[in-house]
Amino acid sequence: MKPHHGAHTSNSYIGAHIERVEDYRFLRGEGKYLDDISREGQWHAAFARSQIAHGKIRSIDVSKALAMPGVRAVITAADIEGDIPTIPFRRPNPTIGPYAQPIIARDKVRYFGEPIAMILADSPELAEDALQGVVADIEQLPVMIDCKRAMEDKSLLFDVTGSNLASIFNADKGDVDAAFASADFIIRDQLSTQRQTALPMETRGLLAEWDAKNGKLTVSGAAKLPFFNRTTMAAMMNLPETAVDYIELDVGGGFGARGEFYPEDFLVAFGARKFDRPVKWIEDRREHLMAIGHSREASCDVELAFSKDGVMLGMRGDLFINIGAYVRPNGMTPVRNAAQFMSGPYRMPAIHIAAYACVTNKTPAGTYRGPGRYEGNFFIERLIDQAAAGLGVDRLEIRRRNLLTHEEMPYPLATVLPSDGRADTQCDSGDYRVCFDACVQEANWAEKSKLQGKLIDGRYHGIAIGCFIEGGASGPQENARMVLEKNGDISLFAGSSGIGQGIETILAQIAADYLEIPMERITVFHGSTNLLKKGWGSYGSRATVMGGSAVIDACKKLLALFRISAAKRLGVEPEAITIAEGVARLADGRSVPLAEVASDHLEVDGSFKNQTPTYTYGSAFAHVAVDPGTGHVDVVDYVVVDDVGRIINSMTLHGQVMGAAVQGFGSVFSEELIYNEEGQLLVGSLADYLIPTASDYPVVRCVSMEQFPSPTNPLGAKGAGEGGIIPVGGVVTNAVANALSSFGVQPKTLPLTPSRVWEMIEDARVRA
Amino acid sequence: MTVRFEVNGKAVSVDVSARTTLADCLRHELHLTGTHVGCEHGVCGACTIIVNGDAVRSCLMLAVQANGAKVTTVEGLSPEEGLSPLQTAFKTHHALQCGFCTPGMLTTIHALLSEEPNADEDRIRDVISGNLCRCTGYITIVEAAMDARASYQHSRGDKE
C-alpha cells in the first residue's frame, strides 16, 4: 500500500490513504501535552497512597510532611467537609451504588495504592520528598485478591452491602436447557485471562486553575470524555456546569484507561480551589501502574453444545470478573460485554451466561481496548478448537458453518440484564464468512496447515484461525460546531476528543468531502468543553462514526446557509443555486465562492444521535513456533482481515489495527499485574510490566474490507481498530495448542509466559 | 549548581539542583518540551536525546553531567520549517499515532543512522527495542527508518 501524495479533488478524501494533519507538530517536537504547560506560581501535587491493601484507618498524621521544605499544604479526608464524594457511574445499574469509589480514603482503605493524602508543594521533587512524612496508622483486615474467594463473603470490602458481589449480568437468549438436552456433543472448560492495564505512553496528569473572581474552574489534561467529567466535577464541586471547563491538550494514548474520572481529578481541583492556586500533577509511572484502571482479570466455566456435524446449539456457564476494590465509572463495561459478546460472530440460538462482578482488594478496574470482548473471544475460541477436535470436524469448517450470513442481518445478540442502556443489541450488517474466507486465503492456510505440530529446527509449529465482532459507535450522540472564518476557511469544533488516533485528520477528511473544498482549508479543534455547548468524546470506537456523522450534519447545515447567503447576493431564490466545490453557481454563469459570504458569520451546530452500535467483524490467523527448551513462542505470521463498513482513512485504520494486534501479543505473552497474598502489587516498573518491543513481533498483516456498510449512520462506517486486539488471545493460544498437539497441551490460563509454556510441555512429558 | 552546555547549537547556562535530570532540565528550565518523559526509570526511551553524538536516556543523566556537552533534542533535528527526511518518512509511513514516543524514536534512529547509514532491519529493530511505543506496533516505525536510510547515506557520501 503506497501513500497518496497527489492533490485531492473533491469527494476523494474519504477512503484514501491520507497523511495525518497532527503529525507535523508531533514530529517537530511541537505537540503540547499536559506536562508541557505550566502556570506562574503553581503548586505541585503528589499522592500518598495506602501501602496496605485492606484496613481500617486509625489515623493519618501529616505533621511531619507539613514541616518539610517547600510543602504548602497536605489534604486528607479530614479536609473534605461532609460526605466524601464518590465518583459517579457512566452506566449505572441497580446494585452497584454502594461500590462507587470515594475520592479519598477516610475510614477504610481497600487497595494498595488508594489515595490517602495529597501533598501540595513548590516543586514535584519537594512534593514527592514529603510523601515519607505522611504516617498512616492502619489496622489490617483480611485481604481478598481472588474473585472466587471474595465471593465467599468471609471478609467484606463494604460492610453495608453484606456482599463482595457488586453485580451479576445475565445474558440470555432462547431455551438453553433444551439446546443442551438435544446436543450430540458438549465441550466444557475453565479458562482465564490475566489482569492488565492499557499503559498509554503518557501517564495521566492534570492542571487545575481556580478563578476566584469569576468562580470558574479550569482543568487541563482532559481526555476521552471531557464533557462527562466536566458534569461530574461540577456536581462534586457544587458548581454550575458552566463554571467548569475541561481543556484537552495532546494526549499520549488512551486505550480505554486514560481520561476516565479518577480520584486525583477531584483532589487536584479541590486543592486549586481551596488555596486559590494553580495545582499541577503529573502521575509517575510507578503510581500509574497501581492507580489507573486495570482490566481483563476474568475466568470462566462455560460449556458449548453442538450437533454432531458441528452446528452450535447453545452456550451456558459463568464468568467471574475481578473488578478490584470499587466500581469505577465504566467498571461494569467489561463485565457486561464479556457476557454479551461471548457468542461472537457465531449463530448461537440459545444462551445463558451469568457474569459475576466481584470486588477484591486490588486496583479498581475499568476498560482496556476491546473490553470484555477480548476475554470472551479467548474463551469461546478455545472451546471451539477443542470442540472441533472432539467432534472430528475441521477447525475451518466448524467456524464456517456457524458464522452469520448477510441474510440473517440484523442478528440479535443475547439480552443482558440488568440493563445499563445497552440491553438489546444486534449485529448490523455483513457476511461473516467473507472475511473468514479472505483470511484463510491471505494466510495461505492450505500450505501452512502442513506445518501443524511439526518440529522444525528445534521449534514446534502451529496455526489457528479465529473470528470476532467488535462493537463500536457508542451512543447516544455527538455534536460538531462549524464556523466559516473571514478568509473563507472552516473551523470545526468537535465534541469528539483526540487520544492520538488522528481525529483531526479523519474529521477534516469528512468535512472536506461533504463541503467539496480542500482539506487544508479546514481546521479541527476538539475535545475541550469551551469549544461547543455539549459533546461526548472518544470511547467505544465512536469518534469516526458518531463524530464524523455529526460533521456531516454540520456540513449540510452550513451549505444550506451558504445557499441562502449566495442567493441573497445574487438576488435569486435559493433553489436556483447549485453548489459544487465550494462555489454557489447559477445557470447563467454567475457565482459566489464560499469565502465571499464569510461576512455573514455563518455558524452551524451539527449533531448525530444514534443508540445502535456498529459491528466491525473479521477473522485472524496466527502461525507460531514454540521453543520447547525455553518456552519462548515466536509469532511467525499474523493476519487479520476485517470489514469496517466504510474506510475513511486506510492509513490510520491500518495503523490502529496493526497496533492493536501487537498490544494483543503483549496480552497473550507478557503483560500481567501480579499481586502477592497481602494484596501488594508486585509490578512497579516498566521493567516488570512487559509491553511488546520493536524486536518482538515483526510480522502483522492487516487487510481491511468495506463490503457491507453499516445501516446505522450516513457514512456507512463502523467503529474500528479495537478489532485488532479482540481475537489475539484466542487465535494465538489455539496456535500454541496446535503446535504442542503432540504433547496434548491445552492452555487454560494467560499469559503464555515462557515459564508457563515450558511447564505445560514438561508436565505433559511427565504425564506421558 | 550552574551547568553550561550546548543545546541544538546554542550555548546555554542553567542553574539546577544536583538531582535535576537532564530531561527535566531540558523540559522545564530550557522549555524544550519536545523531549518526553514516560517512565523516569530508564526503560521507555521517550526521553532519548543525543549527547556528543550518542543516543542516551535523558532521565538517566543528571543535568550537571551535561556540563560541556553538545546536546541535540528533537527540536534540533527539525529544519526551520518543514520536516527532515527522517521526519517525513515517519509521516509517510504512519510511524506515529499519539506522538508521545516519537521524539525518542526520532533521536534514537537519527543517532543510529548517522553512524550506521546502512543499518539493516534487524539492527534497527534491535536498537529501537529500547524505545516503547504503545500505538503503532513498531512495524511502520521500522519501515520509516529503513526508508530514511537513503538520506543519511547521501549526507555521508556513502555508497550502498
Add this chain to the structure above:
Amino acid sequence: MKLPQFDYQAPTSLIEAVALLMAGKGDARPLSGGQSILPVMAFRLAEPSLLVDLRNIPDLRAIEVSAAGVRIGAMVRWRDILDNAQLKDALPLLPEAVDHVAHYQVRNRGTIGGSLAHADPASEMPAVALALDAVIEVVGAKGARDIAAADLFTGSLSTSLSHDEIIVAVRFPAWPATRRYAFEEFARRRGDFALAGVATCYDVDAQGHAKNVRVSALSIADTPIRLKAAEAAIEGRAIDADAIKAASAAASAEVDPAGDIHASARYRKALVGTLLGRALTRAAARTAR
C-alpha cells in the same frame, strides 16, 4: 519518581574521589554511567547523600590489549567494548556477552566498572568476570588492591568493596588460541534482565579434549556463580553430544534458583541446563582462530 536530594561532586583525581567517599562515611556513592544507580534512586530504594561522579578522572577509559591479557578501564562503556576491534580476538566472550546488555541508549553510558560495582546478579558482566578469572583493580583510602572476581560478589547488589573504594580497571588473563567460548542468556524481551544465562569457555588440548572448563551462570542465585559440577562433567572430555548432555544435566542439578514474577524456580533450574547445552554446542562448533 524524582530523584531524592543529594550533593554532587565531580573530582578530577582518584585521590580526591576517594577522599570524598571517605568523608561520606558510606552515604556517598561513586557515579559512573549512572544507568543502574539512577533508576534505583528514582524508586528511592537508595538515597545517597553524595554522588561522586568519576567522569573527570583521567585514565579510566582505556582498553589495553597486550600479550599478558586485556585491561579495561572502569569507565569504559559497553559501546566502547562493542566498537573495539581488538577485543573481538583478544577477549571474544566479552563482546558476545555485552551484546546482551540492556539497550542501545544504555550501552552508550553504562560502564564495565559501574556494572561490577552494582553487582546485579542478573547482569552479564559479573558472570563473565567470574568465568574468565578477571581481576578487579580498586583504589581506596588504604591504597590500591586487586580483587579476584570470585571474591568481589558477596550478595545481591553487594560486593566486598569498602565504601571508599573505587574500581579503576578490570584485568583479564591472556586468551589462549585454542579457547572455545559462548555466552547464552534468555530474557523475556530483548534487553531485559535474563531469566537465566551462562558464560562458558574451555581450552582444547592436542587430543581435542576440553581443559580449564569454566561455566558461570547469571540470574540464578544472589551472585553470579560458577557451575562446578557442570565444569567437572566435561573437564578432560571431548565436547560431543554426550558431554554436552552431561554438562547440561549437571548444571540443572547443581543450581537452586528462586522463583519470581517472571519465572518459576523449576523453570529457571531447567533453563540453565538448556542454555548451557546451547552454549556448549555453539562453542564446540567454533573453529580455532
